[in-house]
Amino acid sequence: MTRKQRRLGVVVLGLAMLGVAAALVLTALEDSIVFFYSPTDLVTREVPQDRRLRIGGLVETGSVRRDADGVTVTFSVTDTANAVPVSYRGVLPDLFREGQGIVAEGRFEPGGPFRADEVLAKHDETYMPPEVADALRKAGMWKGPAER
Amino acid sequence: MIPEIGQFALILALFVALVQGTVPLIGAAQRRAGWMALAGTAAQVQFLLVITAFACLMHAYVVSDFSVANVAQNSHTLKPLLYKISGVWGNHEGSMVLWVSILALFGLAVALFGGNLPPTLRARVLAIQGLIGAAFLAFILFTSNPFLRLDPAPLEGQGLNPILQDPGLAFHPPFLYLGYVGFSMAFSFAVAALIEGRVDAAWARWVRPWTLAAWCALTVGIALGSWWAYYELGWGGWWFWDPVENASFIPWLVGTALLHSAIVVEKRDALKSWTVLLAILAFSMSLLGTFLVRSGVLTSVHTFATDPARGVFILGLLVTVIGGSLTLYAVRAPALRGGGLFAPVSREGALVLNNLLLTTGAAVVLLGTLYPLILDAVGGGKVSVGAPFFNATFVPLMLPVLLACTVGAMLSWKRADLGGVLERLKFVFLAALLVTAATAWLAGIGEVFAAFGLGIAAWLVLGSALELGNRIALFRVPFAESLRRAAGLPRAAWGMAIAHGAVGILVAGVTASSAWRSEEIWLMRPGDAVTVADYSLRFEGVESVRGPNYAAERGTFTVTRGGERVTTLASEKRRYPAERSDTTEAGILSTVGGDLYAVLGDRAPDGAWSTRLYFNPLVGWIWAGAILMAVGGVVSLTDRRYRVGAPRRAAARAAEAAPDTAGA
Numbered sequence: 001m002t003r004k005q006r007r008l009g010v011v012v013l014g015l016a017m018l019g020v021a022a023a024l025v026l027t028a029l030e031d032s033i034v035f036f037y038s039p040t041d042l043v044t045r046e047v048p049q050d051r052r053l054r055i056g057g058l059v060e061t062g063s064v065r066r067d068a069d070g071v072t073v074t075f076s077v078t079d080t081a082n083a084v085p086v087s088y089r090g091v092l093p094d095l096f097r098e099g100q101g102i103v104a105e106g107r108f109e110p111g112g113p114f115r116a117d118e119v120l121a122k123h124d125e126t127y128m129p130p131e132v133a134d135a136l137r138k139a140g141m142w143k144g145p146a147e148r
Numbered sequence: 149m150i151p152e153i154g155q156f157a158l159i160l161a162l163f164v165a166l167v168q169g170t171v172p173l174i175g176a177a178q179r180r181a182g183w184m185a186l187a188g189t190a191a192q193v194q195f196l197l198v199i200t201a202f203a204c205l206m207h208a209y210v211v212s213d214f215s216v217a218n219v220a221q222n223s224h225t226l227k228p229l230l231y232k233i234s235g236v237w238g239n240h241e242g243s244m245v246l247w248v249s250i251l252a253l254f255g256l257a258v259a260l261f262g263g264n265l266p267p268t269l270r271a272r273v274l275a276i277q278g279l280i281g282a283a284f285l286a287f288i289l290f291t292s293n294p295f296l297r298l299d300p301a302p303l304e305g306q307g308l309n310p311i312l313q314d315p316g317l318a319f320h321p322p323f324l325y326l327g328y329v330g331f332s333m334a335f336s337f338a339v340a341a342l343i344e345g346r347v348d349a350a351w352a353r354w355v356r357p358w359t360l361a362a363w364c365a366l367t368v369g370i371a372l373g374s375w376w377a378y379y380e381l382g383w384g385g386w387w388f389w390d391p392v393e394n395a396s397f398i399p400w401l402v403g404t405a406l407l408h409s410a411i412v413v414e415k416r417d418a419l420k421s422w423t424v425l426l427a428i429l430a431f432s433m434s435l436l437g438t439f440l441v442r443s444g445v446l447t448s449v450h451t452f453a454t455d456p457a458r459g460v461f462i463l464g465l466l467v468t469v470i471g472g473s474l475t476l477y478a479v480r481a482p483a484l485r486g487g488g489l490f491a492p493v494s495r496e497g498a499l500v501l502n503n504l505l506l507t508t509g510a511a512v513v514l515l516g517t518l519y520p521l522i523l524d525a526v527g528g529g530k531v532s533v534g535a536p537f538f539n540a541t542f543v544p545l546m547l548p549v550l551l552a553c554t555v556g557a558m559l560s561w562k563r564a565d566l567g568g569v570l571e572r573l574k575f576v577f578l579a580a581l582l583v584t585a586a587t588a589w590l591a592g593i594g595e596v597f598a599a600f601g602l603g604i605a606a607w608l609v610l611g612s613a614l615e616l617g618n619r620i621a622l623f624r625v626p627f628a629e630s631l632r633r634a635a636g637l638p639r640a641a642w643g644m645a646i647a648h649g650a651v652g653i654l655v656a657g658v659t660a661s662s663a664w665r666s667e668e669i670w671l672m673r674p675g676d677a678v679t680v681a682d683y684s685l686r687f688e689g690v691e692s693v694r695g696p697n698y699a700a701e702r703g704t705f706t707v708t709r710g711g712e713r714v715t716t717l718a719s720e721k722r723r724y725p726a727e728r729s730d731t732t733e734a735g736i737l738s739t740v741g742g743d744l745y746a747v748l749g750d751r752a753p754d755g756a757w758s759t760r761l762y763f764n765p766l767v768g769w770i771w772a773g774a775i776l777m778a779v780g781g782v783v784s785l786t787d788r789r790y791r792v793g794a795p796r797r798a799a800a801r802a803a804e805a806a807p808d809t810a811g812a
Contacts, residue, residue, distance in 0.1 A: 009492060014504050017545075021508045024541040025515060032536035033519070035529055054532055070671035070752035090669050091382075091749035091760045094721070094730040105532075134530070 034105060038135030039082040047108065055084060055114060056103040056132040064098055074113065077104065079135045085113040095121040101132040151216050154204025155295040161197035161248075162285040164190050168255075168278030172271035176343075184271035191259040191274050194281060195252040202236075202249045205294050209236050215301035218242060218294045224307035224726045226697040234318035235308045240442060240458070241294035243321055247438075248284045250322075250329040251277065254358075258333070265354065272340035273333075280332055283465050291458045307727035310698065316376035323369030324396055328434035330362020331403060335431035338424045339473055342480040347420040352413035355427065357785055359410060363403045364781035370396050371774035382732040382747045384667060384762040386770055389538045394517040395437030401510035402430040405503045412496045415561060419500070421481040426507070428477060432470040433510070439466050440517070494564045498556025502549060509545045513538065550604050550655065553648055554611030558618075576614050580607035591664070601659030608652025612645040643784025647777045654773025660766035661742070669749075673756045681763035683737075683744050684708045685717070690748070690757060698722040700733075703748035703757060707737060719748040719759075743767050 036054045037047065047053070060083055063076035073092060076083040086104050096102060096119060106116035168190035175183025205218070209232045214220040222239045223232055231238075237246040255277045262270045288294070337355045341347045373396070378386040387393060406426040412419040439462040490496045516533045523531055554576070558569045570577075584603030588596060617623075619641060620633040670678055674689035688704040700720040707714045717735030724731070737744040742765035749758035 006490070006492070010500060013501075017504050017508050021512050021541070021545060024544060025512055028537045028540035029519070029533075032540060033531045033533050035531050066750075066752060070754075070756055071669045071749070071758045091747060091758055094382075094732055 036103075038138065039077055039079045039084045040135070040138065042084050043082050049108065049110075052105060052107050054103055054105045055086070057083075057101070057135055058132070059096070059098050059100055059102055061098045077102065077114075079132075079138070086116050087113045088116040088119055090117075090119075092119060093121040097121075101136075103132065150204050150207055151213065151295040151297065154201040154208075155293070157197045157200040157204070158245075158285060158289055158295075161194050161201065161252075162282060162289060164194045164197060165278045165282035165285055168194060169275050169282050170278075172275040172278075173343075176268040176271045176275070179268075181267070184267050187271045187274035187278070188259040188262075190278065191252075191255040194278070195256040198245075198249050198252040198281075198285075202245050205242060205245055206233060206236050208295075209233065212305065213301075214303070214305050215297055215299070216294075217296040217298045220298055220302050220305045222308050223305040224697065225304065226726060227308060227313070228696055230315070230318055231308055231313045234312075237321045237325075238308050238312045238317075241288070241292040243325075244284065244288050244292055245294055246322065247325055247329060248281060248288065250325050251281050251284065251332060254329060254333050255281065262354075269337075269340055269344060269351075272343055273336045276336035276339045277332065280336070280469075283468075287458075287461050287465065291461050304726070307697075307724065310722065310724040310727050310729050310731045311380060314376060314380055316372050316380070320369055320372040320376060323365050323372060325369075327362050327364075327366025327369050327396075327403070328399065328437065330358060330365055331399060331427075331431040331434050333358035333362065334406060334427040335473070338427035339476060341424060341484075342473075342476050345480060345483045347413065347424060347484050349414050349417050352410045352423070353789075355423075356407070356410045356414060359403065359406050359427075359430075360781050360785050363400070363407055364778040364785070366396065366400050366403060367774055367778040367781065370400060371771050371778075374774075375771050378767070379734055379736055380731070382734045382760075384665070384734075384745050384747075384760075384764060386661070386767060389516075389533075389535045391517050392437075392441050394513050395440045398510050398514050398517070399430055399433040399437055401506050401513065402426060402433050405506040405510070406430050408499050408506075409503050412499050416490065416496050418490060418496060419503075421477075421484045422503070424481065424484070425477060426503070428470075428473045429507075432466075432473070433514075435462075435466050435469055439463060491563045493559065493566045495556065495559045495561045497564075498552060498559050501552055502556065505545055505549045509542055509549075512541045512545060516541065547604070550608060550651065553651065554607055554615075557611070557644060557648060558615055572618065573611060573614065576607060576610045579610050580604070595663055598659050598663035601663070602656055605652045605656035605659065608655065609649045612649035612652070615648075616642075616645045638789070639787040640784045640789075643780045643782075643787070645780075646783060647780030650773045650776035650780055652773070653769050653776060657766045657769030657771075657773055661764045661770065664765045666763045668761050670759050670761065671752060671756050672759050678761065680744060680761045681742070681765075682709060683714065683763070685744075685746065685761060687757070687759065688716075690751075693720070695722065697726060698724045701748070703735075703746075703759070705735060705746050707744065717744070717746045719746050721748055738768055740768065741765065 034052050034054050035048075036056060037045070039055065039057050041047075042055065055077055057077040057079040060076035060078045063074075063083075065074050066072070067074065071091075072087060072089045074085060074087045075098075076085050078084075086106075088104065088106075100121055103120045104114065104116035105118040105120070106114060109115050168187055171183050172187035172190075174180075175186065205216075207213075208216045208219050209223055210229070212219065212223060212225045212232070214223075218239065218241050219235075222242070223235045227235065235242070237243040255274060258265075258270065258274055258277065262273070265273070334355055337351065337358070341351055370393075373393070374386050377388065377393075378384070406423065409419050409423045409426055413423045439459070442458060442462055516537050519533050520531050523529065554573065555566075555569055558572065559566070580603045583606040584599045587599035587602045591598060616634075616637075619637055620630045622630050625633075666681060668678070668680065670676075672678070672687040674687055677684055677686040679685075685705045685707055688706055690701050690703045693700050693702045700722040702718050702720045705717045705719075707717055715737055717737055718733075719735040720733040722731045722733060723729075732747060735746040742763055745762040745764060747760040747762075749760055751757055
């Protein structure tokens with residue numbers, strides 16, 4: 001093989017690799033990215049069924065209840081304009097409080113509440129997840145540090 | 149007084165860095181020995197100044213000087229001394245001071261130990277280091293001054309986020325930064341080589357130890373971070389594909405590729421411009437990682453409260469460094485004489501494959517990390533890209549790397565006999581196949597991916613063992629002779645075998661802990677017992693305890709196995725009054741076979757407690773594998789050929805040759 005052919009071989013191999021990677025990325029993006037919805041989005045936009053999604057907002061004050069089984073917690077997530085009921089089975093993060101900004105990931109039960117399998121509250125109690133801050137700003141309520 | 153000394157030292161360091169970044173460059177272009185020699189002196193002075201500033205900041209933390217805003221915001225008198233010290237880098241400003249301190253340390257190392265470098269290369273490397281230092285010092289002084297005073301000084305500080313008050317995390321940032329900043333050495337060497345217009349085996353021999361050292365530190369840093377997340381966050385997971393985790397993982401992947409391609413430059417004088425490009429990319433990705441973490445553009449568990457001015461500054465720096473170095477690369481790289489003519493089936497061919505896959509993997513992780521940003525910027529909505537994406541893209545790209553690793557390590561340079569190597573590997577292959585089949589049989593055919601994972605782990609571990617066994621002719625010559633050969637084997641060969649075997653251990657840990665993790669949530673009353681894996685846990689109840697700077701509720705579990713008492717696990721919910729924050733401490737029983745992991749949850753109204761109990765099989769192998777990889781790197785670093793012989797001879801040659809190539 002000449003030098004040129006060998007170099008071509010490496011280039012072709014590299015391009016093939018990129019092609020495989022691109023194909024993997026495209027199919028994975030189709031299936032596995034998770035869209036974020038604010039409680040208002042859930043009312044005003046069509047929500048895809050059978051897909052994981054993230055919802056975020058403030059935990060509505062007075063909405064946190066524990067089910068009879070002791071490990072399932074239900075609460076409402078609000079952006080002050082709309083609220084959505086969420087149910088979560090498990091141990092809540094340390095910084096989960098009423099009035100705190102949280103992000104919940106999971107899916108809607110047919111006809112039921114949003115069933116979260118992951119609830120994220122941020123490490124820093126003054127920190128507001130950007131999506132939540134954005135959602136609140138859209139609902140006209142948030143005038144926090146993100147607007148500086 | 150002392151904080152002002154620190155501030156003044158930083159300002160002086162900026163000026164020294166500016167001198168270090170300009171004068172030696174001009175000196176190297178005009179062959180002025182005095183100007184070039186200035187670089188070494190400047191690097192030493194810069195180190196003294198930066199380390200003075202760092203010491204001043206640390207002093208302010210240790211004595212709890214709350215007139216310094218940074219200390220008041222991040223420390224507290226009741227905090228244990230270790231966390232007062234680690235508090236120095238547990239915040240944005242302080243961590244940037246740590247960044248430049250490590251940068252200055254590397255500069256000092258070149259100044260002190262770079263005596264065998266050709267003078268122009270040494271001057272240019274130090275100048276580039278100086279420029280990077282100047283940029284970061286300016287960043288600190290203009291946007292993130294750690295020595296800002298408060299008047300009046302508060303009586304008490306606000307404390308450090310309790311989740312950061314942890315021994316694992318105390319050392320996580322320094323190691324991570326040693327890695328990030330260590331890649332600046334490879335970067336400076338690459339840019340200096342582009343200016344010089346020459347890359348040769350001797351150049352690679354200087355770059356490799358720096359890259360290897362940075363890579364080892366980064367490996368340890370990432371492992372510490374992952375271990376911390378595992379036991380501190382209480383979720384039982386060890387890697388979340390969080391943007392900030394990815395930000396450290398991308399430079400690691402590129403650095404791993406660089407490590408391997410530098411070998412080809414050294415041994416075969418080929419792949420030069422590719423290696424230079426990787427060196428630029430590794431540091432660019434480190435800077436990008438710093439930007440992602442520091443600017444707060446990504447939602448992440450790590451994000452500090454942020455300031456837009458900082459983001460803009462780092463973005464500007466990023467554009468300048470990456471844009472500038474890639475432009476220089478585009479102009480100068482064609483001048484690097486390629487030596488590359490090699491057969492596809494050879495050690496260097498295998499290393500090219502490794503490089504292509506690792507960089508593609510890095511690109512995929514980068515894309516997944518930045519995709520939410522890009523989509524949001526073009527108005528496509530807010531999304532998150534999580535573990536399913538990376539599992540579906542990154543993992544398939546790494547499988548061929550792992551499969552080829554064992555074969556590639558046994559191929560010879562130039563032209564290899566693939567059939568012969570496969571023949572020697574046939575028992576390893578059969579053993580790996582046996583592990584796969586046995587796993588599939590024991591765990592059920594549904595776990596086919598996990599079975600393959602364990603098979604690959606066996607392939608890597610046994611392949612590395614066979615490679616070592618072959619090199620010391622184990623069982624073919626008397627044992628004493630094998631030992632003698634083992635002692636005489638180059639340390640780099642040992643390092644490679646250890647690191648590759650360690651990857652196998654890591655793969656086994658990742659596979660088993662992902663596939664067979666059991667997680668259950670229980671509502672337990674004192675006296676209740678449940679079974680997890682083959683352990684039985686009895687909940688003993690909850691008591692209140694006090695720590696140095698927190699109050700906690702501690703739930704205890706008595707663990708028995710087959711009727712025999714094994715240990716007592718305690719999980720705490722801690723409340724830190726100074727920081728007004730809570731954390732959860734998991735109770736963990738670590739064994740070689742896996743970890744029993746208990747988390748105390750919330751109290752139900754009737755006095756019962758929710759608990760989350762996990763069994764994570766082989767999870768400890770993940771960190772053991774990662775640390776062993778770093779050990780392999782360190783063993784390789786002690787190879788004596790980095791210290792004697794060739795570099796010096798080549799240096800003399802390069803010095804003779806330099807005048808006529810520099811103009812090219």
